[in-house]
Amino acid sequence: MEKIIIATRASNLALWQAYHIKERIENSFPEVSVELNEITSKGDKILDKPLALIGGKGHFTKELEDEMLDGNAHLAVHSLKDVPTYIPDGLELCAITKRQDQSDVLLSHRYKSLDELPKGATVGTTSLRRRMQLLERRPDIKVKELRGNVNTRLRKLKDGEYDAIILAYIGLHRLDLLKDIPYVEKLDFFIPPMGQASLGIEIVSNNDRIRQIAMSLNDEDTFMCTKLERDFVSAIGAGCSAPVAVNAIISGDNITIKAMLGYPDGRNIMHKEFTDKLSQSDTLGTKLAKEMIEEGALDILEKAESIAFKDEMPQRL
Numbered sequence: 001m002e003k004i005i006i007a008t009r010a011s012n013l014a015l016w017q018a019y020h021i022k023e024r025i026e027n028s029f030p031e032v033s034v035e036l037n038e039i040t041s042k043g044d045k046i047l048d049k050p051l052a053l054i055g056g057k058g059h060f061t062k063e064l065e066d067e068m069l070d071g072n073a074h075l076a077v078h079s080l081k082d083v084p085t086y087i088p089d090g091l092e093l094c095a096i097t098k099r100q101d102q103s104d105v106l107l108s109h110r111y112k113s114l115d116e117l118p119k120g121a122t123v124g125t126t127s128l129r130r131r132m133q134l135l136e137r138r139p140d141i142k143v144k145e146l147r148g149n150v151n152t153r154l155r156k157l158k159d160g161e162y163d164a165i166i167l168a169y170i171g172l173h174r175l176d177l178l179k180d181i182p183y184v185e186k187l188d189f190f191i192p193p194m195g196q197a198s199l200g201i202e203i204v205s206n207n208d209r210i211r212q213i214a215m216s217l218n219d220e221d222t223f224m225c226t227k228l229e230r231d232f233v234s235a236i237g238a239g240c241s242a243p244v245a246v247n248a249i250i251s252g253d254n255i256t257i258k259a260m261l262g263y264p265d266g267r268n269i270m271h272k273e274f275t276d277k278l279s280q281s282d283t284l285g286t287k288l289a290k291e292m293i294e295e296g297a298l299d300i301l302e303k304a305e306s307i308a309f310k311d312e313m314p315q316r317l
Contacts, residue, residue, distance in 0.1 A: 001033045004213065007064040007073035010038040011149045013171045017199055018077045021097075021217065028216050037073045039063045065091055065202070074210045075203045080195030080226060081168075085234035087202070094211055095201040095218035096226050101169050102192040102247070104130060106185045107157060108164040113185045114138060117163060124156065124165035128243040128264045128308055133190050134166065135266030150175060157181075170197040191245035191260055194229035198222055221250050224278070228257050231285030236261075236297060243304050248285070255281045257288055261297055264308045268300055 004025065008018035015038070022034040040063075064076040065088055080096060087093055111117050117138065124146030125131055131143050144162065146153055150171055157165045169186065172178050201214045225248035238244040243264045248257040258273030272295075274288050289297075 002029075002031055004032055004034050004075070004210070005037050005073045006034060007037045007039060007067045007076040009060060009064070010040050012175060013150055014077070014079075016174050017079065021077045021199065021201070024217060025213055029213060032213065037067055039067060061202075068202070068204050074207065075201055075214055078200040078202060080198040080200035081193045083195065083200045083202070084239070085230050090205055091202055092205045093200055094203045094214040095216075096195075096223045097199040097201070097217055098219035099196075099198045099222040099225070101173065102197040103169040103186040103188070104166055104190045104192065105169045105172065106164050106166055106183075106187055107154070107172075107181045108183045109158060109160075109181070110163060110183075112183045114164075114187065117141065121163040122161075124153070124162040127166075127193075128241060128304070129193055129245050130166050130190070131264045132243040132262050132266055132269070133187075133245065133260075135264075136262070136269055137189065137266075139266055150177065154180070168196060191247050191258060193244070194233050194246050195226050198226055224248075224281070225250060225255070228255070228281065228285035231283075232257065232259060232289045235286045235289035236293060236301070238301060242301060243308070244301070246285075246288075250278065253278055255284065257284050259288055259292065261292070261300060261304070263300070263304045268303075270295065270297060270300060 006018050006022060008014050018036050022036065025032055025034050060082040061078055061084065067073045068076060069088065069090055083093065106114050114137070119140045120142055122142045122144055123134060124144050126146050134141060134143065146156070146165055150167065153165055153167065154177060156162060166187070178184055201217055203210045203214050228248045229246045232246045233244065236244070244259065244261045246257065246259040248255055254275055255278050256273060256275040260269060260271045262269035270292060272288060272292055274284055276284050
């Protein structure tokens with residue numbers, strides 16, 4: 001029987017994702033047996049510093065890529081939002097699974113909604129993007145850094161370290177954890193990061209058989225939307241952990257991409273969006289980035305990086 005090895009992080013959510021892809025491959029290709037190569041990434045090991053201070057979310061993917069380049073895995077399954085726009089030589093981001101619910105959610109054991117949080121309430125998040133959008137709406141909130149796997153974060157919330165925390169809906173849904181949270185509010189006004197709620201399938205470039213198998217997982221509409229999002233982030237030079245939100249949505253024959261960026265404390269926010277025909281949209285992400293750069297986006301991002309973790313910024317754990 002043909003054997004394929006998937007490189008995956010060893011967290012509960014990453015393993016759910018890898019087993020999901022394993023099942024899909026084995027159902028579509030009965031002659032293939034899939035094994036998992038579980039790896040604890042640097043991003044999972046260093047929990048006492050904000051992601052942006054250890055190089056961003058690329059630390060969740062590098063070890064998996066090294067395993068593929070060393071011949072120890074044929075493909076890797078990533079949360080697409082964690083995949084940097086730069087892919088190492090010898091590898092390629094081949095397929096993107098169909099996007100699911102992209103919502104960010106506010107979770108609390110005490111308060112029903114963001115509006116009900118009292119002044120000075122403590123909210124946990126590790127994302128500068130979420131911090132930016134939260135503080136734009138509620139500048140009175142106190143934000144604390146929140147690291148660890150999903151279960152660790154939920155335990156910290158239950159133990160009263162935070163009045164509320166913000167996580168991605170999809171991870172909680174996949175692990176069936178929402179039922180244990182008294183109050184869950186989808187933050188519909190939040191713009192998600194590039195690639196949220198999709199899985200990225202990265203492969204070794206010179207293997208046509210693996211490419212064939214990986215492409216069976218690809219969703220064309222999601223691939224198109226996330227390509228524009230990744231083009232935008234690449235063109236504007238923002239890392240995965242920068243205070244940048246971008247989202248592309250297809251509606252009929254049109255596609256709309258919208259983005260926002262600003263300071264992590266919710267000030268100096270820039271919003272912009274473009275709509276075009278699907279048939280003419282290939283460069284829409286780059287076009288959006290160019291216009292925002294012309295309006296001063298790079299200066300905003302440079303300043304955002306310089307102030308992100310100063311003492312006057314929200315406290316971090």
